[in-house]
Every structure is written in C-alpha cells, then in structure tokens.
Amino acid sequence: MIGVQSDFNYLLLDESGTGVNWNFTGIMDELSFNLETDPSPAEWNWTDPERWSSFWKEASASERTETIQYTKRNGDVIRLRLRSIPSRNRHTLILFSAESSTSGSDIPGLFLADPELRAMLFQKSANAILLLDPERDTVVENNATAVRYFESETPEALRNRSFPSLFSDSSFAEAYSSLKTTFTETENVSREAELQTLRGKKFWANISFRILSSSRNRLLLVQIKDVTEKIQAEKSLAAHEANLNAIIENSEALIWSVDKDYKLIIYNSRFESMMRKYYGPTLEPGRYVFPEGVSAENIRNWKSFYDRALSGDRFSVNGTRPGEKEGETVFSETSFYPIADPKGKITGVSAVSVDITEKKLAEEKFRILFEHSSEPHVLYDENGIFECNPAALNMLRCRDKNLLLGKHPASFSSELKPDGSAVQESVQETEERALKKGSYTFERMYKRMNGELFPTEVALTPMTLRRRTVFLAVWHEFTERKEYEDSLKRAKEIAEAASKAKSDFLAMMSHEIRTPLNGVIGTVSLLEGTSLSLEQKEYVDIIKSSGQNLLILLNDILDLSRIESGQLKLEPQPVSAASLSEDVVGLFRSMAEEKGLKIESKLSSTVPNWIVADPFRLRQILMNLLGNSVKFTEKGRISLNVEAEKFPNDKLRLIFRVQDTGIGIPEEKLELLFKAFNQLDSSTTRKYGGSGLGLTISKKLAELMKGEIIVKSQVGRGSEFSLSILTEKLDYKVPAGIQELHSKNLARIALVSIRDVSLREQIKKFCERSGFSVRIARSGGDVIRIVSEEERIGIFLTDLDLPDKTLPEILDELKNSNPNLRLTVILFMENEFRNSYYMTTEGLFNRPGFKIFMMFKPILLDELAKNFDKAFPVQTVRENRSGNETQKLSERIPLKILLVEDNVINQKIALRLLSKLGYSAETALNGVEALSHLEKTEYDLIFMDIQMPEMDGFETTQRIRKNDRIRKPVIVAMTANAMEGDRERCIEAGMDAYISKPVQITDIESAIVHLFSS
Template identity: 25%
Template sequence: MHQDSPNDSWAIKFAQFIKRFGTLKLSMLFVVVTLVFTLGGSYVIRVAMGNEVQPDDFIIAVVLTMMSAPWVLYFLSELVKQLETSRVNLKEVVSQLERLREEDVFLNRELQSNIRQLNHEMEQRRKAQDDREAVFKDLEREIEEKSHSEQQARHLSTLLRSIIDASPDLIYYRNEEGRFAGCNRIAEMLTGKTEAELVGLTLHDVFEEELARQIVASDQEVLETNESMTEELWLRFADDRRRYFEMKRVPFFDNEGKRLGLLAFGRDMTERKQAENAAAKASTDKTRFIATISHELRTPLNGIVGLSRMLRDTDLSDEQFSWVSTIYASAITLGNIFNDIIDLDKLDRDKLELSLKTVSLRDFTQELASIIRLLAADKSLELVTEIQEPLPQLVEVDGTRLRQILWNILFNAVKFTQKGNVRLSVAATEAKDDMTMVTYVVEDSGVGIPESEIDKIFAMYYQVDHPDHQSATGTGIGLAICKQMVDLMDGDISVTSEVGKGTRFEITLPLHISKAPMQVSKLLVTDLNILLVEDIELNVMVAKALLEKLGQTVDVAMTGQEAIDKARSNHYDLILLDIQLPDMTGFDVANTLRDEDLVMGTAMVALTANVIKKREEYLQNGMDDVIAKPIKKSRVIEVFNSLFTEPAAPLHTEVENKPKKTDNSKALTNILDIELLQMLVDTIGEDMVRASVKVFQDKMPEYMEILQLSLSADEKSEVCSQAHKIKGAAGSVGLSRVQRIANQIQQGDHPAWWQNVHDWVEELQMAVAHDMKALHEWLNTQMIED
C-alpha cells in the first residue's frame, strides 16, 4: 500500500479521511455539527443582541440548516470525489513519477556505471596509448641503439680485421671439414693466395705433403681432445723463405657450445730460434774451446805430473827431492785450478754429476794432507792433521769432488797464511740407518776475512777487496764451485773469520756407510799385452813407463791407422786409445776394429784429456772404460782390476786372469747393453721391459720421420735435437748401438757432420730394424732360460 507522504495537502488528507470514515456517516455528522453550530450561533447572537431566545430562532436555524445542508453535502461530496479523483490521479502521477524516478535512478546508475566504464576504458586507452608511445619510444631507442651497435660492430669488425691483418702473427681458421674459412694477411703472404682463394681449400692443397700431414695430425689431436696444442714448425713462404713458427691451435665454439672448427695462431720465432742456435753454438764453441785447452794443457801437465812422480821414486838428495816435490805439488795445483774451470763449464750446462765410490776417509785425508803439506812447507807453515775417532772405515762418496772441495779450501788457507799453521780435522757422527754426518774443518792463522765480506765469499768471481789480501790473487771461482758441489752432495759449508787471526771453514756431508769392499789399491793382474795409442811423445813416455813399471807389456801406435794395422797383425789384451789422434778420432779406430772383428775379447779404454764429456758418453761410444789425463796410477789400477779380475773368483782348479767372452756374446754386447737389460729384467720384470720395448718400437717410426724431415729442411739443430731424443729412448731399452749412432748424429759440432750425417741416418735406420730383432731374440732367450 502506498504510504502517504508527509508533504500531502490537507485537502487530500481530508478527502482520504472522508473516504475512510464514509460519506454517509460524515454527512450525518456534518448535519449534526452544522445544526449544533447553527443553534449555538443563533443562541449566541440573540444573547449578544440582548434578545431573548425564541423557539423560532431554533426552528429557523433548523430549517435553514436542513435546507442548506444537502447542498453543502452535495458540494462536499463532489468536492471529495474530485479530491479523491485528484488524489487517485495524483497518486498515479506520483506512482508514475516514482516509477520514472526509479527508472531515472536506474538510468542514472546505469549512466554512472557507463560513465565509470567509459572513464575506465578511456583510462585504459590512455594507458594503452601511453604504453604504445613508450613502446614506440623504446623501439625507436632500441633501433637507434641497434643501429649504433651495428655501427660500432662494423667499426669493431673493421678494427679487429685491421688488427688481425696488421698482426705479425700467422692466423687462420678452418671448419670441421678441415677447409680454410678465413685467414689474415700473413697467411696470405705465406701461402701466396688471397683469403678468397684460400677459403674452401684443405692443408694438402696449400702446403707440401709432409708438412700438411704433420699439421693435419696435430689438428686432429686438438679436435679429438678439444684442448689447445702448441708445436714448433718450419714453414716455407710462397717466395721460398723459410721461417720458424710456434703454432698454437685451439678449437672454437658458438654461443650454444657447438664446435665450429679450429683456430690457429703462429708466432714467428725465427729470430729467437737463431738466437738459441747462436747461444747453443756459443756454448758449444766454449765447450770445444775448453775441450781443446783441456787437451793442450793436460798434455804437458801429464808429463810434468808423471815424470815428477817418477823422479820422486828415484834416489834423490833432500834438496832434489824438495825441488821435485814442489814441481809435483805445483802441477797438481795447476790441475786443480784447471778442474775448477772445467767444473764451471759443467755447472753452466748442468752436467756436473756425482760418481760415488767406496773410500776410506782415513786414507783419503792422509793422502790429501801429504800433498798440502808440500805446499805448506814451501812457506814454512805447519799442516796439522787431526782424525777424530771413531771414524767409519769406509763411506760412499765422490772422492774426486770431495778432494777438489778440500783442495780449494786448503790451498786458500796456505795462500792467505804468512805464518803459523793450517789445521785439517775430520770427524763423524754415530751411524744411523747406515748414514753418518762427516765434518771436515779447515782452520788457518792467516789474514782473515772482513765481516762485511763473509756473506759474499761464495759468490762467483768474487774476491775479497782488502789490503791484507793483495799479496795473493786468484780467479774467484774456487769457493763458488765448492759451495755448489757441497750443495750437490746435500751438505753444508760455512765460514767464520776474524781479520788478523785467521779463518775457519766447516764442511758437513751426509754419507752412506759402505758395506762393499773398497777397490783394491794393488794391481791384481800383470803381463797384459797392451796397445797404447797416443800421438804425444811425452804422454807416450809417461804412460809407457808407468805401465811397464806395473808389470805390463806395452806396444805403441802414434796414429789411428797405425793402431788399426797393429791390431790386424797382433792380438792385444787391452787397447788404451787416445780419442784425439792426428788422422782420425779414437772412436773411428774403435769402430773400424769392431767392424773387422779385430777386438773380440779385447777391452778398449779411452785415454782422454777431454774431461768435458761424461764417462757414460764414452761407454755409449763402445769404450769399456775411460782414463783421464794426466794418468794416475790409482786410476790405472782401478780400471785394470775392474776389467781383468772377478769380484769373487769361482772355485775352479785353474782361474784365468782374463775372462773371455764368446764371439756371439761379444757381437751381442756390441749392439745391446746386456748389463742394463738384465738389471731391468731383474728389477721391473720381463713384462714391463717388453712393454717399454713396444712403446719404443711404436714411437720410432715417428721419431725417424721427424728426423728425416728435419734433415730434408737442412735444420741441423732440429736433427741433433731429434737424434738426442732417439739416443735417450734407445738407451732406456738397452739398444746400445742405436744409442751410439744417434749420439754421433747429435754431435752437430763434428767438423765433418754434414758430409756424414746422411750416412749416419741411414745407418741408424738399418740398425734399428736389425737390433730390434736381436733385442726380441734376447728377451725370448731370457724367457726360455727362466
């Protein structure tokens, strides 16, 4: 039901009241009310007028009321009807208005919603427009940046290309198929082709076949391992210039890790190679010079030492004995100074090695003291020797090096001492695990060394700059060499000194206690038929006298050819062979004698003043041993006893002085190092030896190919280097003849090297094929014997 609005008019409210109360009831009520009002009004008027109330007044009022009431009622009824109709109409209007209002509200809400939606859409469109504008701006910026980046990339590419082309290094890259994909200007100069011409070609299309195969093999290794590789190659330019390049090859990949091919860099190392060759040549020249000086100086020195030693053994007056002893000591001093020079060269070439032997410390010390005592006596000095007990009877030490160390220090002690004495003492700690610490102390009462100079005393070529030292000069290398030799022996050397009171040197060395018997100082074999091959008459005289005094028979040849002729017509138990002969080398003589089977069962010992070479080098060249000049009696006894007596003689009824080898054994010994092979079999086992031989056999074709390639390129240094590698490999598996031939090839300083090297290489190739069979046969024989 419609609820009345509080703003409805009173007429509408009255009409509504009449409708609710009823027209009839309201009409009657109105007549009554009107009648009462009329009566009351009449009464009030009469009273007000001062008249008495008459019944007529009431009748008149009633009649008037009754006459007027129907018209009033009609009017009121019509009025009510009109009002009701108006009300109804108004209600309908209000209802319509209400509906219109609601529709308006709905439409307004919808309009507001549409407006909000429109506003939202407009906002979204505005944002979208802003985003589009931002995207356009970003796109414009990106395009601008990309354009700038592309421009920079083009500049960078041009710059990199310019750098690559301007680079002195060789640069090229190849794809997975092994074809050129690009290069720089140096590569174009090398190949004589432009980059456009090179693209698509293989190495075989560009380089000579041997070189191409070598590079392809290296490239294949890089691609298989995906690791970089560096090697050095001689490359020939299109204009026939040969340059030495250090080639580095690396695989290169794209951003996704896919390999695209191989990138190669080559740095021209020709100047460095030439500098290395020059340095090597300088070192070789220096070594050759020292070797020549060694030969030339030791020849007269050999005569002085030998003859003075022989003179001392004759009947002499005290004065004559003193003179001869001074000559003898001076010659030994000169020899030791020369040894310092030789050792200095060896230190420069890292060839100084120790040769351990069983030595009696007591005898060693007394022998050294006896020589120094002669020098001290010349200056009226006393040499005091002290051997502190207990001292190990025998130790293993390089007696030559230890003697040289002590000689240098004792010689300096005598040289810098004007009066008083020089003391030499030796002591040893208690042995532990067959080791003992032996300490030599040399003290003098000489001029001393200033405290500021102590730290510099072992420096090479250093000499104390002090007035008290001006009276005695030297080379400044003796103590430096002593220090390096002591370090080589894992020992320690220290010095303390006080100016005007003297100097104290202390040398401490860790030495093994020797359980092996000391080499016999007495010659155990006599009546040997010896061929002495020597071209210096003085050396012949000294050596012949010494050998004959030791009970041997000596025949002399003064040239290589004379030695060969004598060996053809006579049988000798021993050949003492000088290496430097006027017509050929001692090795040439030995090779000829072996080739003609003239030395079956005959030992050959090198006599040489060249102390540059190591003993192993002479053994590798077929010598059974080596004796250095000047010849020492102790060394002769040592070598003779080693060659012609057994360490422990078997219990036979008759024992021969000279064990002789069979022809087959001698022939096998000429090509194989049986002693080394037997030691390897006993130590590491036959299977490991066979495996090592297999590795050598597999590697040898490659070694020979590189050797022949280097020889074809006339690269002497490369030939010598490869021969050195072959020599080492052959030595490790006991192929002594292959080792000797390779050693000949590696001696690039040989005056007739170029004239002989092709023959040597051919000889090496034949020896490898033949001697490998002999080695396998020997190993099979060992298996059968086992």
C-alpha cells in the same frame, strides 16, 4: 541330443557332419532349418554351399575361422562368423554368430552341457579358466592355461584351493567378498585385480565372473586374462602425462592451445596468470582466444599465425608482448605447432611463448663488442663468412666487406704454422676439436688480400645462433711477437754456437795442454826414480809442484765449464764420512805442521758410519776449504768438525765446518768470495797465488748436492766455512776394495741371475748399497748378452742352474766368445751340493779368467759381505818402490802389450813407466799401424790414445772388436781427452778402461791389477 539354453551359439558335429548337439539361442527364429529334422548343415540354405563344404573339410582336421553368407526365411542374407574346434573323439565343435552380434565370445552354456565339451574348451582357451564352488570359494576344476598362469606344478595343485588366497593382498580379497553378491546367471561381472602365483609372483588380470546352474549343479565360472603389460603401460602413460603436465605447469614459458575455431583448449598456469588481466573472469577452456579490446590488425596477425600452423607448418616468430609488470613490454619468441588426431587430421594449434629479453640484450651487447672490438672477429657457417667486424677488414687489408662474405676463413690461411712447420690437421678436424672442447686455439700463417703473410693465433668457438651451429673466429696477429721470438731463437742459436765453440775450445786446449804436461809430469816421475843430488831433487820437486798446480788449474777450468753447461753429473755411492774427513785432514797435516799449525778433525756421534754421496766431489770441496785455511792461516789452529741433523723422509743434513784462526775476510768482501777468477785484492794473488776458481766450483758443487756453503769471518780472528749437503744413512760398510774400484770408475755394474724372487731382491739391494748398478738376467742367454754389451761388470751373482743353461755352460760360452774376459762370480748353492762334482777342480773351478766364490743357502748377508771383501781386496800401489818390487807385477801378471800413441814424447814416457813395472811394449803411431800389428801378433793389452792422425782411437777400437780374425785384447784408453762424457765414449766404443793424461805409474798399475788380477 537336445540343445542347451545358452547365449552361446554352437553346433557339435560327428565325423559324418551330422549334428549331435547344438544351441542357437537368439538366432534360431531367423534360420530356415531345424536340426531335429534336418541335422546335416550341408543341406542348409547356404548362399554359397561350396564354401561351407570347403570349410567343413578343413574344420574337422584343424581350427579354422571363416565367414559364410546364409539366406534367412524372409529372404535376407545374413553373414555368419564360424570357428571350428576339432576334438579327440572325432567330433567337431562349430562356434558361430551373426557378424554383427557380440555373443559367442563367452562359453558359460557349454560347461554344464557336456563334460567332453568342457574339457575341450578348457584346453583351447587362451585365458585361464577356473570353476569354483560358489559356497566355499574353492577351485573345482581348472584348465592348462590356469596351471601356467599360477605357476602350479600340476593341474591338481590348484584344486580345492581358496580363490581369495590367489589375490595379492587382503584388499582385493575383501572386494571379492562384496562383489559376490552381484554375480548372476545372465551376464558376466568383470573386474581388474592383482593376483599372485603359487610361487608368489604377482600379475594383473581382468577377471570375469558368471554363475552356471543346472538342475543338478551350480558353479561359478571364472575367466582370467593377464593384463599386466596393459596396466604397466597405463601406469607409465599416466606417469608420463603427470611429468608432462608438471613440466608444462612449471615452465617459465606461456603454453596454450586452440582449436580450429580459435577457442582455447588447454593452457598452463603461467598463461593464466599473465592473461587473466586481459580476459577477466571469463578465462576458461572453450573461450575465444582473442580478448575484447584487441585491435583488428592484431587479431589478423595472430589468425595468420594460427592458420599457418593449421596448414601443417611448424615455425617461430619474434616480437613483443606485455610483461608481468604493469606497462612492461618484453621481447618474446613464440613457436607454433599443429595438433593432429590419431588419424593425422589437424584439429588445432599449440603455442609456446618464451621471454627472450635477456637473450636479446646479450645479442645486442655481443653485437656492440663485435663491431667495436680491436681484435678481428668473423662469424661463419658451412656457407662461409656471414659477418665480420671492421678490425677483421683492417687486418686482411680489405676495403669492401662483401669481398669476404661467403668465403671460408681457411681460404686466407697458408699451409704453414708460424714456426715454419706444415699444418697437419684439416679444417674439419680443427672444427671438431672446437666442438668437443668448447673452444680451440691454434696458430697459423694467414694471407692478407695483398698476399702478405702474417702470423696469427686463432681462438675458434662454436655458438648457437638462430638454432644452428656457427663458429666465431677471433684472430690475434702477433707479428711483433713473432719477430721477437725469432730474434730470441737467433740469439739462442748464437749462444749455443758460442757455447759449443767454447766447449770445443776448452776440449782442444785441455788436450793440447795435457799432452805436453803429460811429458813434463811423466819425466819428473821417471827422474824421481833415479839417483839425484839434493840440488837436483829440489829442482825436480819444483817442476813436479808446478806441473801439479798447472794440472789443478786445468781441471778447475774444465769443472767450471761442465757445471755452467749442466754437463757435470754427480755419482752417489756409499761413503764413510769419518774416513773421508780423516783422509782430507791427513793430506794437509804435514803442510800445516810445517807452518806450526795444529790441525784436527772431530766427528759428532750423530754422524752415521756410512752415507750416500759423490766421494770425489765431496773430497774436492773439503780439500779446497781446508787448503784455503792452511794457505791463509799463519798461526793458531785449523779444525774440521762434522755434524748431522735429521731431515724429513729419512734424509740427513750433513754439515762440515772448517774453522781457522787465519787472516779473516772483511764483511764487504764476502760477496766476492764465490765469483769466478776473483781474489779479494791484488795483493792476495801476489802473496798467496791461486786462480780464484776453487770456491766458485765448491759453491756450485754444494748446490748440486742440494746444499750450500755459508761463511762467517772476522778480520784478524779467522773464518768459518760451513758446507751442508743432503744425504741419507747407510747401515752397510762397503769393502775398501770396492771403494777403490768405484773411485777409478771401474767395475761399476753387478749382474744378478737368481730365480728366488725374495733372495734376488735382497741381493739386489745389497749390491746397490755397495755402490753397484744392478742388471737382472733371467736366463743364461740374458747373462751372455749382457756381459757382451757391458764392459764394466765387476761381479756376477748367480744360481747354479738357470732356466736354459747351467753355470759351467755359461762360463764356457763367455770364455769362448772373449778369451780375455776376467769376471768375479759368487755362486749360491743348495746344501746337497757340498760334496758334489761341482766342488772339484774339474767340476767348476778350473776356468782361467774367472774368480769363483761359493755360498750355501740360506744366504746370510754378513757372509756375503765377507765374500765381497775377498773378491775385491785393496790393491795398494805406492809411489816410491824399489825396482825389485815393481818387477813383481810383470812376473805375477805377464802381458804382451801394444802402445798406440802418436806423440813421441808421451810414447817414450809411457814406455819408461811400463818398464818400471817390468813390462816392455811394442808401439804404433796411429790406428792404421795398430791394426797392422794386430794382424801379425796377438796382444793381451793395448794402451790406446784417442786423437791420432789417419785413424783415431775410437775407430781403431771398433774395428778391432768387429774383426773376427783378431784375437780380442783388453784395451785401455790413455788420452788427454778429459771432458765430461769422454770416459763414457771410450767405454761405448768398446774399450775396457780409461786413464786420463797426465799418466801416473799408479794409474797404469791399478788398471792392470784390476783387469788381469784373476
């Protein structure tokens, strides 16, 4: 086969290594062989034949690239670069060129020479190759890379496609039409353009065009190389350069660069505008950087800076330079940086000069403030203190500044804070906090040079000074403040000790007074139940009234003490404003009528049926106000009017107006009304009596209720006391039985265990409106745990089946753990259980100690309210009853009772009160005796005193509850301890209820009825 004329040098060898096709354009004359006569390259004049043999052996199997020396005709040695491409028909294509030649990088000559070679080169090329019909601009043939470039599903999908349609927009297509006129057969024409794939994805490419022609055919060879990354990099670089130029041009600094000969390379507009007046019109790149007229010394200095940077150093110098204004001089900081070429060779210097005049003035101002501040200042870095002011020297009692330099401020700190606690954070943590927050303040005890400790507040602030981070520590000594704080602390401790002593004294006096008072009032109560003459009855009434007045005074003193110490807590619950008003007026009706006074109450239509308030404390205020009106009114009338005003956020302001036609109060004496232990004058005390505490307590209680008491009065015409409280309206009527329980602080908790979330929330709100605190149990295990922990559970509302237990299983476990347990249960059932086993006595209801009510779903709140009424009937207890009536309680609720009381008189009174209810009781003088009794006898009920010798009531109760050998009785505290928190302490100790002395028979009866009624 003869060679084809082409700039591409190739040799096609068969499997034996014999040439079958070739082209040596451009170097044929230099080689000393002829393939037509000598077709085997192995016989050629290789300088190293073994190297050719090694190359050929591997070239026929895989692509190889090698450079081999060859001796030309004239004896010169030429280096040939060889590349082998094996084909499927066991032929091997060798592409080669002289090492200095640029030919061989294109392949146009092969495309018309041999279809097999064309196909082979198509598949081997890393670039996309298209053969176009130059007349129609359509694709005739394409390689696999083109299929991948253009995201074509098959090679055939590109065939017959218009080449201009592959450009991303029409501008490129139009440019291609103009470019076609320049295509030749002798050289490539290359352009960069944006193309698009068949799926619309765009990419940038370098496109090479060349005409291929033969006697039978003419084609356009198009080689395409993806250069998207290069174009994007160029654009990014251009944008970066544009940004950099913008920064340089817009910088307030003077920026310029010079070469090794001190000639300007580039500079920004700021440099140009500043320096044009010195350079004149000759300022341009390539000009000598030093203008005419500059002194030789100045030139030497600047040359030394440039030379230092040319040696590779980067540095800054501070100095002065001319300013923008005529004759102006500014402080400047000029930084010098070496400029290096890509090989690292330094070719010039860049300089940046910044005006630091303001910074310099600020530093000078800081220095003046630093030096002359009365507050101690120190500056330090990692090497310690490097500057301090005279105030710091004075504070540390240091005469020589050099003694401080190099020391860390922490070396003067102790390990204590001013309050005596230990320092927890390290120096490093302190500095890190200052760096993070910008400033950090802390307190430490520091040491002077003489070892004296003093309290200091330190403000630590990080600063940048000469391009390094340093810390400014400002110390504020507060020795005087610390001494003042210590004195306040001591005074507080003394006041707290005095307050505790006062509380302890009041608690002791309360207990000591209540104990004999219990004997007095209890004995009178017993006397009233006997046959008395009229004279004896009169004496009993006097003793009873005196005892009650003494008890009121004692309670008032305790209330005032609780309020002043912040220990008195309100207990809001549903209250009927109408009933409460009528009840209070009713208490004073007989007293008023005895004096010939008319007393009445009026309720405005704006007042709701039910409100939320503390009924005990509200009643206490109204009784005090009405009691005063009855006391100080001799003729006329007394009225209690109740009104309501709307308040924001669904609140109400309830106003109780107490009006009378009494003696009135002088205007100048009104301010004395609410002062403790104060009367308007001594004659008032002599005539009317009283401690002067009632109004003081009432005013403070009103303030606790977010209200007030306002007084209007005229001497001789009467007074009006207006009590206002903040409350809220309730739409639900709380059953009277529940109100009675709440008033005695009994059964205040409702336990709810209902699976349905909506029903559970509905029941929870209902119970809360009824004055109960609500505990939620989500399983039978929760129920058993909560009942064992809480002593004041009044009602249990539940489904039949809980996740882990049924209700019968729960009730059985509760009874086994506490045989004396009494509990009211409301059970919510599905309708299908109406006639089930659970409705029988054997199924659910035969469980002593449990009062069970059943409701069927859906649950109606009206029906639930009726069940609450049934569950908590009013337990009416009358003071005057016959012996037959009182006997009925012991017959209805037979009990084995133990009375634990160390005071013999109180013991006798309690036994007599119990006997009036039909009970006899065994006695113990202290806890030790009580435990001894319990080892031998099982009791249903224990009345437990608290303060007793040998073992008090708290410890006795706890031992009873922990002793598994003792049957667990119901325990009721019967104590003279009536301070705030005493009731809670009794319940926490394990007692079931609480009665404070002096004890009334109604208190005992109410407790028994509640605890044992089921």
